[in-house]
Amino acid sequence: MNKIQTFIITLLIFFSFILNAPALIPGELKNEIDTGEKSENKPEMFFEEQVYNFGKMYTGENVKHEFKFKNVGRGELSISNVKSSCGCTAALVSKNKLRKDEEGVVEVKFNSGHYVGKVTKSVVVNSNDPVNSKYKLTITGEVIEEVSVSPKRINFGIIRKGDSCTKNIAIKTVPELKIVVKKVESPSSYITITPHKEAENSYQVIFSNYEYLGKFSGILFVYTSSNKQERIDVPFSGEVVGDVTFYPETLSFGSVKYRQDVKKTVIINFINKEVQIKKVEVEPVSVNYTISDLHNISTKKIEVKLGDTMSGRITGSLKIYTNSIIQPVINIPINGEIKG
Amino acid sequence: MFMKLFIGCIVTLLFIVSSINLYAATEDLLIVFSGEELGSLEPCGCFEGQIGGISRRDSLLDLLSGKKDVILPVSLGDLSKSAGRQDDIKMEILCRALGDMDYVTHNLGEKDIETDPQLISYLSQTSKFVFLSSNIQFTTPFPIKINPYVLKECMVSGHTIKVAFLGILSKALFNNHASDAVTVSEPVQALKPLVNELKKKASLLVLLSHSPIEESAEIAKSFPEIDLIITGHSIEEPDGSVVYVNSTLIVSPGKQGKYVGVVKYSTHNMGIKRKSVELVPLDNKYRDSQEMISLLKEYQQIVLDEDLLGNVSQIPLLDNVSYVGSAVCGLCHKVVHNHWSKTKHGVAYNTLVSKGYQYDPECIKCHTTGYGYVSGFVNYDENNNLINTGCESCHGAGSPHIQHVTEPYGVTDEHDCMVCHDAEHSPKFQFNEYWRKIEHPEETLSGIPKTPE
Numbered sequence: 001m002n003k004i005q006t007f008i009i010t011l012l013i014f015f016s017f018i019l020n021a022p023a024l025i026p027g028e029l030k031n032e033i034d035t036g037e038k039s040e041n042k043p044e045m046f047f048e049e050q051v052y053n054f055g056k057m058y059t060g061e062n063v064k065h066e067f068k069f070k071n072v073g074r075g076e077l078s079i080s081n082v083k084s085s086c087g088c089t090a091a092l093v094s095k096n097k098l099r100k101d102e103e104g105v106v107e108v109k110f111n112s113g114h115y116v117g118k119v120t121k122s123v124v125v126n127s128n129d130p131v132n133s134k135y136k137l138t139i140t141g142e143v144i145e146e147v148s149v150s151p152k153r154i155n156f157g158i159i160r161k162g163d164s165c166t167k168n169i170a171i172k173t174v175p176e177l178k179i180v181v182k183k184v185e186s187p188s189s190y191i192t193i194t195p196h197k198e199a200e201n202s203y204q205v206i207f208s209n210y211e212y213l214g215k216f217s218g219i220l221f222v223y224t225s226s227n228k229q230e231r232i233d234v235p236f237s238g239e240v241v242g243d244v245t246f247y248p249e250t251l252s253f254g255s256v257k258y259r260q261d262v263k264k265t266v267i268i269n270f271i272n273k274e275v276q277i278k279k280v281e282v283e284p285v286s287v288n289y290t291i292s293d294l295h296n297i298s299t300k301k302i303e304v305k306l307g308d309t310m311s312g313r314i315t316g317s318l319k320i321y322t323n324s325i326i327q328p329v330i331n332i333p334i335n336g337e338i339k340g
Numbered sequence: 341m342f343m344k345l346f347i348g349c350i351v352t353l354l355f356i357v358s359s360i361n362l363y364a365a366t367e368d369l370l371i372v373f374s375g376e377e378l379g380s381l382e383p384c385g386c387f388e389g390q391i392g393g394i395s396r397r398d399s400l401l402d403l404l405s406g407k408k409d410v411i412l413p414v415s416l417g418d419l420s421k422s423a424g425r426q427d428d429i430k431m432e433i434l435c436r437a438l439g440d441m442d443y444v445t446h447n448l449g450e451k452d453i454e455t456d457p458q459l460i461s462y463l464s465q466t467s468k469f470v471f472l473s474s475n476i477q478f479t480t481p482f483p484i485k486i487n488p489y490v491l492k493e494c495m496v497s498g499h500t501i502k503v504a505f506l507g508i509l510s511k512a513l514f515n516n517h518a519s520d521a522v523t524v525s526e527p528v529q530a531l532k533p534l535v536n537e538l539k540k541k542a543s544l545l546v547l548l549s550h551s552p553i554e555e556s557a558e559i560a561k562s563f564p565e566i567d568l569i570i571t572g573h574s575i576e577e578p579d580g581s582v583v584y585v586n587s588t589l590i591v592s593p594g595k596q597g598k599y600v601g602v603v604k605y606s607t608h609n610m611g612i613k614r615k616s617v618e619l620v621p622l623d624n625k626y627r628d629s630q631e632m633i634s635l636l637k638e639y640q641q642i643v644l645d646e647d648l649l650g651n652v653s654q655i656p657l658l659d660n661v662s663y664v665g666s667a668v669c670g671l672c673h674k675v676v677h678n679h680w681s682k683t684k685h686g687v688a689y690n691t692l693v694s695k696g697y698q699y700d701p702e703c704i705k706c707h708t709t710g711y712g713y714v715s716g717f718v719n720y721d722e723n724n725n726l727i728n729t730g731c732e733s734c735h736g737a738g739s740p741h742i743q744h745v746t747e748p749y750g751v752t753d754e755h756d757c758m759v760c761h762d763a764e765h766s767p768k769f770q771f772n773e774y775w776r777k778i779e780h781p782e783e784t785l786s787g788i789p790k791t792p793e
Contacts, residue, residue: 111755155520158480252429254638267461299465299482
């Protein structure tokens with residue numbers, strides 16, 4: 001009887017262990033257990049270094065480095081492939097099969113192309129090493145420009161109509177290359193560029209005398225004596241606002257099915273609190289709209305629905321009439337296509 | 341005696357099995373996270389085996405919600421890549437996608453706040469989810485609705501769980517020149533009062549930390565109450581980025597929406613316990629969801645309707661040179677032109693047309709010649725002589741060569757290739773291998789030096 005008791009209790013313990021085991025092993029630990037085996041007759045790849053820092057180099061330059069490795073295991077090491085993290089990094093392995101104690105080289109080439117700043121690129125060496133079948137080699141460093149412009153993009157932000165706005169740009173060059181900034185200009189008539197008197201290669205960029213409301217954008221051209229960066233384009237953007245702002249500027253419904261319940265929302269913000277909506281018109285007439293306050297009376301929400309608009313292209317507009325002198329009518333084009 | 345013992349054992353065994361089944365049926369809480377889409381709505385299709393995309397993400401979330409678990413999806417920040425109309429449209433589409441996928445919140449990243457403030461205002465007031473930032477303040481003439489934290493209450497396995505989400509942007513990532521309307525305060529200072537308040541209210545504190553992992557690790561040291569920090573910036577392979585600082589888990593979703601992170605929690609009477617963390621690559625195991633495919637079609641239609649191709653500003657070329665078109669090159673360089681027309685460069689435009697992406701400026705710039713420059717491609721109707729990746733895409737605008745045929749022209753190298761064959765669109769690019777695919781034969785014309793390669 002004691003034997004039977006012992007057998008059943010053992011059976012119970014066994015069952016309970018088996019059934020609980022999966023719940024006790026967290027997902028994160030599974031890999032560690034799977035890769036934990038090590039055999040004496042298997043190959044083993046060993047790299048002297050896994051990270052190479054190339055320091056600094058200029059945009060457009062290349063760097064090459066050889067990562068030396070050795071098969072320190074007993075079996076033959078077979079390298080199936082070497083994969084790069086991106087097209088800018090190429091890797092070649094000197095030989096694919098290495099016997100015990102044989103050495104090889106993985107040559108990694110990094111092409112900086114148009115990169116700027118700190119870079120970390122890696123290649124993965126895939127082999128039959130049972131412990132470390134994916135060996136990661138990393139190449140790191142900093143790519144610097146011969147000429148750099150700060151900021152790379154000018155944001156004038158939101159400007160009230162009639163106001164002007166001034167931003168500064170600074171152009172830095174590598175002193176030993178003796179690069180000269182020849183000129184800084186913009187084809188936009190509302191942009192004036194003047195050099196700072198105190199700081200060399202620093203400029204004031206002044207936005208003024210813009211006649212329109214809405215978003216504006218353009219480019220400043222910085223011409224230099226650098227062969228690699230003969231001209232640097234610095235985009236700028238901003239928005240001139242009046243009494244009322246609205247979003248979006250176009251109501252695009254895209255491609256929708258006939259009678260599909262699609263609605264688009266327009267948000268109207270009153271910057272001048274005395275301005276009010278007098279009336280709203282919408283075309284085509286089959287398009288419906290509802291207007292409501294959003295959070296406070298300075299913000300209105302207009303919801304536009306296609307309603308029973310027939311199949312085909314939709315072109316129309318949402319016209320919002322106000323008592324503003326500078327923005328008596330806000331015209332928001334409507335477009336889209338109804339299928340089926 | 342034996343029978344009693346046997347029955348007792350069977351009952352015990354059944355109890356163990358049933359308790360395990362009960363355990364398997366228990367709901368878990370899943371914090372699902374994505375981030376740094378940078379405008380990537382879907383894999384661009386430039387090469388095989390790309391991962392990511394909102395339609396696969398939606399399918400994954402569908403699969404997860406098919407189980408009994410409670411899912412709270414959150415977004416780390418940087419939906420868009422840059423400022424401009426196309427990026428604005430992408431951000432709108434992404435916000436609608438997140439809303440349709442029942443996201444709880446989106447934390448603002450540095451790219452998000454560089455977009456049009458009116459767009460942020462619009463999206464913050466119309467999106468189905470909450471915009472989050474514990475350390476960003478806006479000063480705009482119109483309202484922007486940003487919450488310093490989100491407290492989400494849910495019922496998990498019969499227990500009421502309150503999850504608090506906080507969000508920060510690293511000051512190091514914020515470009516001071518980006519906008520005068522934005523102030524970013526020091527994250528630890530901004531978090532202190534909020535963490536003190538929320539640790540009394542919430543069962544779980546989650547920080548969406550739009551910052552490098554090293555900075556998030558420092559934040560974890562300051563706030564051991566935070567259980568999970570979703571973080572990382574420009575991390576291409578998030579698989580190897582899981583870090584623990586004491587008991588705080590720090591993990592990144594990587595960039596461009598290629599991965600989705602899932603952290604699983606179980607609940608019990610004593611509280612909540614982290615069970616696992618997983619980073620799921622969105623590969624073709626996940627089908628494309630029809631809902632998101634419709635949204636992507638709508639995006640392409642909007643791009644067409646708003647004529648983004650035609651609205652791009654054209655930059656003048658240096659020295660007032662201009663593009664002439666490959667057919668003009670072919671008048672003299674017949675052999676070279678004939679060879680080119682049979683390469684992938686020679687049919688690059690048609691590959692876009694076959695997928696319906698020929699109106700997308702982001703695609704068209706590498707599938708046509710000179711797009712974005714004065715005299716370059718604008719659209720098919722205006723200059724179909726500049727479709728495809730023509731001779732001048734590699735050799736430069738051809739007008740000076742026509743005027744001075746004996747003068748040096750068109751020397752090119754791998755740097756020029758990498759304008760289009762970049763990490764995002766051509767990660768397998770290796771110059772020597774790819775060069776062989778397009779290398780054209782030498783062609784010496786009488787009185788004219790040989791064609792440059």
